[in-house]
Amino acid sequence: MKLSRRDFFGAAGVGAAGVVALGAGGLAVGRAATTDEGTTTADAVEFHGDHQAGVVTPAQDRLHFVAFDVITDDRDQLVRLLQAWTDAARRMTRGQDAGPVGAVAGNEYAPPDDTGEAMGLPPAGLTLTIGFGPTLFRTADGTDRFGIADRQPAELVELPAFAGDELRPEISGGDLCIQACADDPQVAVHAVRNLARIGQGLVGVRWSQLGFGRTSSTSSDQTTPRNLFGFKDGTDNLKAQQPATLDRFVWVSGTGSWMDGGSYLVSRRIRMLVEVWDRQNLRDQQQTIGRTKGSGAPLGRTAEFDPVDFTAQVDGEPAVPPTSHVFLAHPTNSGTAILRRGYSFVDGSDGLGRLDAGLFFLCYQSDPATGFVQVQRNLRTDKLNEYVQHTSSAVFACPPGVTDEDDWWGSGLFG
Amino acid sequence: MRARRTTLVAAGAAALALLAACGGGTSAGSGDTEASDDITVAATDTTCDVSTGDLDAGTHQFTVTNSGSSVTEFYVYAEGDRIMGEVENIAPGVARSLVVELPAGDYQTACKPGMVGDGIRNALTVTGESQQLSDDEQLQAAVTDYTRYVGSQVTALQEQTQAFVDAVKAGDVAQAQALYPVARTYYERIEPVAESFGDLDPKIDARENDVEEGDTWTGFHVLERDLWSTGDLSQSGPVADQLMTDVDDLATQVQTLDLQPLALANGALELLDEIAASKVTGEEERYSHTDLWDFQANLDGSQAAVTSLRPAIAAADPDLATALDSAFAATQAELAQFAAGDGFVLYTALTPEQVQGLSDSLNALAAQVSQVPAAIAG
Numbered sequence: 001m002k003l004s005r006r007d008f009f010g011a012a013g014v015g016a017a018g019v020v021a022l023g024a025g026g027l028a029v030g031r032a033a034t035t036d037e038g039t040t041t042a043d044a045v046e047f048h049g050d051h052q053a054g055v056v057t058p059a060q061d062r063l064h065f066v067a068f069d070v071i072t073d074d075r076d077q078l079v080r081l082l083q084a085w086t087d088a089a090r091r092m093t094r095g096q097d098a099g100p101v102g103a104v105a106g107n108e109y110a111p112p113d114d115t116g117e118a119m120g121l122p123p124a125g126l127t128l129t130i131g132f133g134p135t136l137f138r139t140a141d142g143t144d145r146f147g148i149a150d151r152q153p154a155e156l157v158e159l160p161a162f163a164g165d166e167l168r169p170e171i172s173g174g175d176l177c178i179q180a181c182a183d184d185p186q187v188a189v190h191a192v193r194n195l196a197r198i199g200q201g202l203v204g205v206r207w208s209q210l211g212f213g214r215t216s217s218t219s220s221d222q223t224t225p226r227n228l229f230g231f232k233d234g235t236d237n238l239k240a241q242q243p244a245t246l247d248r249f250v251w252v253s254g255t256g257s258w259m260d261g262g263s264y265l266v267s268r269r270i271r272m273l274v275e276v277w278d279r280q281n282l283r284d285q286q287q288t289i290g291r292t293k294g295s296g297a298p299l300g301r302t303a304e305f306d307p308v309d310f311t312a313q314v315d316g317e318p319a320v321p322p323t324s325h326v327f328l329a330h331p332t333n334s335g336t337a338i339l340r341r342g343y344s345f346v347d348g349s350d351g352l353g354r355l356d357a358g359l360f361f362l363c364y365q366s367d368p369a370t371g372f373v374q375v376q377r378n379l380r381t382d383k384l385n386e387y388v389q390h391t392s393s394a395v396f397a398c399p400p401g402v403t404d405e406d407d408w409w410g411s412g413l414f415g
Numbered sequence: 416m417r418a419r420r421t422t423l424v425a426a427g428a429a430a431l432a433l434l435a436a437c438g439g440g441t442s443a444g445s446g447d448t449e450a451s452d453d454i455t456v457a458a459t460d461t462t463c464d465v466s467t468g469d470l471d472a473g474t475h476q477f478t479v480t481n482s483g484s485s486v487t488e489f490y491v492y493a494e495g496d497r498i499m500g501e502v503e504n505i506a507p508g509v510a511r512s513l514v515v516e517l518p519a520g521d522y523q524t525a526c527k528p529g530m531v532g533d534g535i536r537n538a539l540t541v542t543g544e545s546q547q548l549s550d551d552e553q554l555q556a557a558v559t560d561y562t563r564y565v566g567s568q569v570t571a572l573q574e575q576t577q578a579f580v581d582a583v584k585a586g587d588v589a590q591a592q593a594l595y596p597v598a599r600t601y602y603e604r605i606e607p608v609a610e611s612f613g614d615l616d617p618k619i620d621a622r623e624n625d626v627e628e629g630d631t632w633t634g635f636h637v638l639e640r641d642l643w644s645t646g647d648l649s650q651s652g653p654v655a656d657q658l659m660t661d662v663d664d665l666a667t668q669v670q671t672l673d674l675q676p677l678a679l680a681n682g683a684l685e686l687l688d689e690i691a692a693s694k695v696t697g698e699e700e701r702y703s704h705t706d707l708w709d710f711q712a713n714l715d716g717s718q719a720a721v722t723s724l725r726p727a728i729a730a731a732d733p734d735l736a737t738a739l740d741s742a743f744a745a746t747q748a749e750l751a752q753f754a755a756g757d758g759f760v761l762y763t764a765l766t767p768e769q770v771q772g773l774s775d776s777l778n779a780l781a782a783q784v785s786q787v788p789a790a791i792a793g
């Protein structure tokens with residue numbers, strides 16, 4: 001039994017009056033047009049482009065990430081969903097309602113085509129980035145549900161197991177993912193929720209993760225944020241201002257496949273044992289990371305953006321310890337580079353008096369094997385491992401950008 | 416857009432008169448025309464022999480004789496399993512009749528020994544003059560149809576609750592446990608109707624945590640706890656009596672039912688929301704774990720409302736009508752995997768993946784059903 005939210009028999013008489021309001025949908029009022037702050041599309045990020053937005057776009061403050069499993073086995077239905085999603089994404093990134101009618105302008109007896117919680121909010125820099133998981137191409141038992149198995153890129157394979165992994169399968173993997181980033185958390189959540197609503201019956205949410213604060217900068221115009229260990233994070237990240245490096249390490253090119261212009265996304269939910277960390281003395285914390293906590297300068301140097309010097313010595317010891325995170329993660333020692341785009345999370349508490357907090361690590365690369373996998377293997381002896389646990393893992397192929405109004409997510413793969 | 420104000424108010428007198436005429440499990444499709452014939456249906460546990468497969472359009476009487484060993488039901492279905500008429504609860508050795516008006520068209524008859532599943536089906540072809548109903552008539556027919564359904568369910572609810580209450584008062588735990596999910600089926604099929612009668616739903620169906628401090632907890636779930644948790648029925652008599660009183664009260668109140676077509680559509684969705692809220696999570700039947708019986712019953716009730724509306728839906732949006740047919744069939748198939756005997760496996764036997772599968776198909780179905788109100792209003 002429950003208290004009924006609909007008045008089962010009370011509908012008498014609402015008839016015609018309400019129904020008359022239908023069909024006003026042509027107006028397609030953009031949310032931005034109604035904001036109090038008088039926001040313009042200036043803070044909208046362009047949805048169309050050679051690459052998807054949300055990779056080198058200056059990292060927004062908030063994240064809602066969602067992984068879906070595809071329920072339908074019907075390729076046409078999946079394609080129609082991807083097209084409907086693209087339309088909705090195009091609209092929402094412009095600050096408009098998810099559907100052409102809008103949250104309140106439609107048929108009184110139909111569920112609205114926008115859920116409404118973003119009414120009055122600006123676009124807030126929203127980006128929506130889609131990725132395709134390995135299981136979309138072949139299910140775990142090898143079934144090619146959508147006739148695309150022969151188009152699965154060799155790079156898109158499940159990640160290997162790493163020492164110390166404590167992965168929970170129910171929050172790992174997924175056939176599809178959407179990364180929604182925005183400067184307003186409600187805008188990001190609204191976007192994911194509406195895509196999930198549109199996909200009802202065809203896809204189901206497998207898992208989802210909120211991130212409340214960015215832990216990286218992807219543009220040299222941004223200040224470096226701090227992660228939950230209190231350290232600046234993103235100092236030595238790949239940045240939008242380094243196009244040649246991005247072409248080499250982030251964007252797929254020259255494969256002649258549907259993935260050219262795309263990138264591979266690895267997600268890892270990393271629990272950070274903040275209570276344990278907070279008991280460590282400042283010196284040990286800095287030796288663990290390899291940078292100072294205050295300015296973020298590499299140990300042995302003075303300013304945040306000073307290059308790391310692995311030859312510097314202090315009292316006859318290397319200034320940046322060989323077991324430190326920066327030492328092992330730096331391109332000099334890992335032999336590669338990745339674009340990090342993670343977010344801090346606190347998902348309540350763990351029942352043992354501790355916060356369930358951490359870093360939802362996201363990184364983009366042109367090949368997971370020579371990107372995340374190579375770095376993470378090199379982090380095997382990282383002192384940081386004592387304070388972190390990886391609890392979820394996924395890998396996705398993010399196709400190139402949607403080029404114009406007629407294009408759609410996955411047109412290269414399914415077209 | 417057509418103004419539909421008049422159709423959204425009650426079908427009124429006709430529905431009521433009908434309801435009054437449909438006691439005792441015998442129900443009429445519509446109208447008060449006399450049946451001109453008597454078609455015999457010989458039902459057993461494995462067969463369902465209908466004396467003819469061809470009829471002229473008009474009013475017909477079916478007399479169903481159950482010579483099997485389990486309780487059976489008999490249905491006449493139109494396209495999309497829209498129920499034209501049914502008799503519930505035909506005990507072994509009993510004969511019951513059904514009067515139903517059938518316009519020309521293709522139908523199916525079904526016996527449901529054990530009262531579950533698709534039943535044993537036979538084709539029934541009706542030829543002759545077929546009249547095209549106007550939109551308003553279609554909606555009125557839907558209300559009449561569904562009102563009749565509610566009436567038949569409430570009658571069965573009274574009968575089955577009486578049997579359950581008798582078993583409880585006799586201290587027969589095994590028998591009461593067997594009857595509990597069956598009696599609840601008839602309640603769960605029409606739960607939104609019961610919810611519209613003020614405090615009857617909490618009195619009949621409250622779970623322990625629904626009851627405010629200081630209020631007395633009554634109804635099915637108290638007896639569920641007694642049967643499965645404590646196994647002690649010595650104090651259960653007054654609760655059982657009260658339950659019977661409340662169910663009888665519901666049956667009386669249902670006579671005053673004044674339905675709107677939109678309420679049917681909303682009720683269909685509400686029943687699915689009920690499944691999503693408490694059945695698919697296993698929260699409804701915390702002691703007996705018979706949640707899948709309730710799942711089936713809510714699904715039946717939702718489908719009954721939608722199939723009543725089906726001609727109106729098909730006229731407004733034919734694609735939606737067929738999408739609804741296949742979504743109901745898909746959810747039914749998903750659930751049927753867990754059928755066991757005359758009922759279902761316990762909720763606790765399901766793996767998380769199986770629950771996920773049920774939830775996925777339910778979401779797909781609800782997405783379609785949520786389109787119905789606009790289709791018929793618009």
Ligand code: HEM
Binds near residue numbers: 235
């Ligand atoms: C909770 C876990 C982690 C924390 C707290 C963390 C923290 C940090 C910090 C504070 C820095 C220095 C600032 C900067 O250059 O951005 C850094 C750098 C870096 N981290 Fe992490 N990190 C974590 C996990 C990872 C993982 C899983 C990887 C990849 C497998 C990774 C790869 C990198 C790389 C490539 C750098 C840049 C190193 C350089 O070029 O100097 N980190 N991390």
